[in-house]
Amino acid sequence: MKQVLEFIPLIIFFIVYKTADIYAATAALMIGMTITFIYSYFKNGKKAEKMQIITLGMILIFGTFTLVLHNDAFLKWKVTLVYAVFAIGLLATQYIFKKPAIKQMLGKELDLPDSIWNNLNLAWALFFIVLGVVNTYIAFNLSQEVWVNFKVFGLLAVTIIFTVLSGLYLYKHLPEEGQKKIVDDKKSGE
Numbered sequence: 217m218k219q220v221l222e223f224i225p226l227i228i229f230f231i232v233y234k235t236a237d238i239y240a241a242t243a244a245l246m247i248g249m250t251i252t253f254i255y256s257y258f259k260n261g262k263k264a265e266k267m268q269i270i271t272l273g274m275i276l277i278f279g280t281f282t283l284v285l286h287n288d289a290f291l292k293w294k295v296t297l298v299y300a301v302f303a304i305g306l307l308a309t310q311y312i313f314k315k316p317a318i319k320q321m322l323g324k325e326l327d328l329p330d331s332i333w334n335n336l337n338l339a340w341a342l343f344f345i346v347l348g349v350v351n352t353y354i355a356f357n358l359s360q361e362v363w364v365n366f367k368v369f370g371l372l373a374v375t376i377i378f379t380v381l382s383g384l385y386l387y388k389h390l391p392e393e394g395q396k397k398i399v400d401d402k403k404s405g406e
Contacts, residue, residue: 221256223372225249230368238288238360246279267302274298292355295367299348306341310334322386332389336382343378347371 225248233241253272278294309317316337355363
């Protein structure tokens with residue numbers, strides 16, 4: 217449910233872009249993200265995740281610049297900067313704090329060697345860097361419509377694929393009893 221809720225503002229952005237323009241879509245995205253953030257904040261007992269705060273803050277800042285200066289470049293840069301912040305955060309947690317963020321998020325449920333968590337954490341950091349670079353290229357070398365389609369559908373698709381690949385990587389490295397537990401949990405949930 218949480219993941220679906222986070223994509224509603226993006227879908228609204230796309231619909232408003234197709235029916236109006238990038239500036240109306242930007243305003244709709246800002247409003248939609250604010251509403252979903254407030255909803256999640258109260259639903260989660262007045263708690264917000266760091267990623268949600270960073271994403272909302274950047275959308276509001278860069279969206280405001282886009283609207284006030286009537287220049288969509290700010291909105292296009294926002295995507296790249298969000299990915300840069302995520303990549304830097306992942307790298308910092310791994311190399312400076314010696315506690316990979318991926319392990320902090322998933323390590324409570326999965327008991328794996330640190331090398332596996334480090335590899336996955338690094339993979340996600342590199343993934344975000346690549347997405348940022350690709351976004352920058354598409355945003356400033358192709359049409360606005362191509363960029364919007366890439367932002368809404370392309371980034372979503374590759375993120376889902378990378379998430380699935382990450383899950384397969386983790387599953388492959390689970391001890392046999394951990395794999396059996398996941399299979400048994402899935403069977404009991406059907």
